[in-house]
Amino acid sequence: MSKIPDDLLYTSEHEYIARTADPNVVRVGITDYAQGELGDVVFVNLPKVGQRLAAHESFGTIEAVKAVSELYSPLAGEVAEANAALDGDPAVVNRDPYGEGWMVSLRLADPDALAGLLSPSAYRTHIGE
Numbered sequence: 001m002s003k004i005p006d007d008l009l010y011t012s013e014h015e016y017i018a019r020t021a022d023p024n025v026v027r028v029g030i031t032d033y034a035q036g037e038l039g040d041v042v043f044v045n046l047p048k049v050g051q052r053l054a055a056h057e058s059f060g061t062i063e064a065v066k067a068v069s070e071l072y073s074p075l076a077g078e079v080a081e082a083n084a085a086l087d088g089d090p091a092v093v094n095r096d097p098y099g100e101g102w103m104v105s106l107r108l109a110d111p112d113a114l115a116g117l118l119s120p121s122a123y124r125t126h127i128g129e
Contacts, residue, residue: 001129002032002033002036002127002129003032003098004031004032004033004120004123004124004129005098005120007013007019008098008120009114009117009118009121010031010117010118010119010120010122010123010126011072011074011117011118012118012126013056013072014030014031014033014034015028015029015030015031015034015035015072015074015128016028016029016030016031016097016098017069017074017114018060018076018098018102019025019114020049020105022049023111024107024108024111025105025106025108026075026105026106026108026114027093027102027103027104027105027106028074028102028103028104028105028106029039029072029093029097029098029101029102029103030062030071030093030101030103030116031097031123032097032098032114034053034097035093035094035097038062038066038067038069038116039064039065039066040064040065040091040094041062041063041064041090041091041093041094042063042064042065042090042091043061043062043063044060044061044062044063044071044086044087044090044093044103045060045061045062045063046059046060046071046082046083046104047059047060047079047082047104048079048082048095049079049080049081050059050078050079051078051079052076052077052078052079053073053076053077053078053079054073054076055073055074055075055076055113056070056072056073056074057073058070058071058072058073059071059072059073059079059103059104060103062093063090068070071103073106074104074117075088075108075110075113075114075117076108076109076110076113077106077107077108077109078106078107078109078118079104079105079106079107080101080104080105080106080107081104081105082104082105083100083101083102083103083104085100086101086103091097108114
């Protein structure tokens with residue numbers, strides 16, 4: 001059974017969105033379910049700070065022993081920070097997807113767009129838990 005924290009929002013593509021102290025900035029990563037499906041993560045390619053992303057636009061890739069997958073921005077905005085720690089230790093995505101395994105911080109183009117994301121209970125239903 002996957003960990004699905006109740007203080008996050010989710011997408012049907014298995015990204016999570018964590019609010020930060022700044023209401024215009026969120027942290028984005030992949031869910032525990034997603035990292036479990038991928039297997040051992042060996043490489044993560046993230047965007048540069050300042051890159052503007054449209055909602056659902058690919059912003060990078062995540063490579064595991066069994067597959068390479070695209071990473072998608074759940075919302076439109078500008079990359080405020082990329083998790084450089086993943087360069088040296090991409091497996092932290094497996095060990096701590098909701099903590100140190102985050103991917104990017106995104107300065108939202110429209111903070112109201114958060115309302116269109118999945119609640120924890122809706123995400124649990126989406127993955128069949």
